[in-house]
Amino acid sequence: MLRQFRARVAAETGAAPSTGELLAGRFAEIAGSLTVCCATDGNHGRSVAWGARTFGLPCVIYLHEQVSAGREAAIVRLGAEVRRVGGTYDDSVHRAAGDAAKNGWTVVSDTSYEGYRQIPRDVMAGYAVMAAEALAQWGAAPPPSHVFLQAGVGGLAAAVCGYLWQTLGAARPRVVVVEPETAACLFASAAEGKAATIGGDLDTVMAGLAAGETSLVAWDLLRHGADDFMTLPDASAPLAMRLLAAGVDGDPPLVAGESAVAGLAALICVRRRPALAAALDLDAESRVLLFSTEGDTDPVLYRELVGRTADEVRAATSDS
Numbered sequence: 001m002l003r004q005f006r007a008r009v010a011a012e013t014g015a016a017p018s019t020g021e022l023l024a025g026r027f028a029e030i031a032g033s034l035t036v037c038c039a040t041d042g043n044h045g046r047s048v049a050w051g052a053r054t055f056g057l058p059c060v061i062y063l064h065e066q067v068s069a070g071r072e073a074a075i076v077r078l079g080a081e082v083r084r085v086g087g088t089y090d091d092s093v094h095r096a097a098g099d100a101a102k103n104g105w106t107v108v109s110d111t112s113y114e115g116y117r118q119i120p121r122d123v124m125a126g127y128a129v130m131a132a133e134a135l136a137q138w139g140a141a142p143p144p145s146h147v148f149l150q151a152g153v154g155g156l157a158a159a160v161c162g163y164l165w166q167t168l169g170a171a172r173p174r175v176v177v178v179e180p181e182t183a184a185c186l187f188a189s190a191a192e193g194k195a196a197t198i199g200g201d202l203d204t205v206m207a208g209l210a211a212g213e214t215s216l217v218a219w220d221l222l223r224h225g226a227d228d229f230m231t232l233p234d235a236s237a238p239l240a241m242r243l244l245a246a247g248v249d250g251d252p253p254l255v256a257g258e259s260a261v262a263g264l265a266a267l268i269c270v271r272r273r274p275a276l277a278a279a280l281d282l283d284a285e286s287r288v289l290l291f292s293t294e295g296d297t298d299p300v301l302y303r304e305l306v307g308r309t310a311d312e313v314r315a316a317t318s319d320s
């Protein structure tokens with residue numbers, strides 16, 4: 001959002017403004033003319049709405065019919081206009097692109113498609129910060145041997161994979177991409193050897209991962225950088241959420257949402273199946289990196305699946 005806004009101000013005034021100037025509202029008139037939009041399963045659109053509010057940009061977010069009321073409410077609270085679209089996430093991506101072309105809006109999407117690649121690259125650069133922070137915390141210990149990465153369109157997985165590859169080179173971990181079995185477009189891409197699109201209603205409790213069209217930029221990276229592709233049944237997500245909420249092996253409890261736990265759920269699944277563990281070179285010596293990519297982004301659903309609210313889970317943290 002910052003890059004888009006700065007570029008627009010630079011184009012209109014002839015000078016690139018500082019971030020501070022953009023945040024201070026000095027270019028409110030230009031901000032008002034830069035409408036940003038995107039489609040979302042709930043999380044990316046929420047961050048776009050937050051960024052738009054931060055800089056005072058008008059914002060329109062497209063939600064497909066399966067996005068929960070709780071996720072919609074969170075976006076509305078950030079001041080964005082929400083438009084509901086029939087069909088799947090992919091249908092909402094097409095609608096956002098079409099409306100943006102008609103109205104002269106800027107799509108700020110985490111997925112990329114033919115003719116639209118640069119902004120998703122910036123979004124992916126943002127995701128790579130997670131990997132940078134993880135490696136900084138990892139310190140001097142031998143680097144991770146495996147990383148399990150949950151994927152929707154693949155942007156997040158590709159960004160983390162790319163960062164680890166760039167930073168660790170040949171010592172980079174084995175990259176396992178994890179998707180819900182009903183929305184496994186990257187699994188299909190690996191099978192077909194090209195960025196694939198899958199059909200169906202893509203319905204999954206891991207709502208953030210409910211995508212059927214592979215991001216082209218993500219696939220460019222993952223086709224070389226990912227080692228394995230896995231799918232997961234829906235039932236595995238709530239189990240992993242409850243495990244983290246209870247606190248694992250004396251670790252403090254962790255609030256992690258349905259899509260956040262896909263990597264952990266996949267790891268548990270592999271550890272329980274010796275043949276699969278052997279195929280992935282996973283054993284008791286492995287050092288596995290996982291990312292929890294959301295908290296209770298839908299608080300009502302979180303409570304339904306875990307049996308407690310996020311606050312109750314966190315309160316147990318401070319008691320222990």
Ligand SMILES: Cc1ncc(COP(=O)(O)O)c(C=O)c1O
Pocket residue numbers: 041043044110150151152153154155156157207208209211259260293294
């Ligand atoms: C919580 C969560 N984790 C992971 C992802 C995967 O991101 P991507 O669609 O870039 O693969 C998403 C996507 O929105 C998400 O919401």
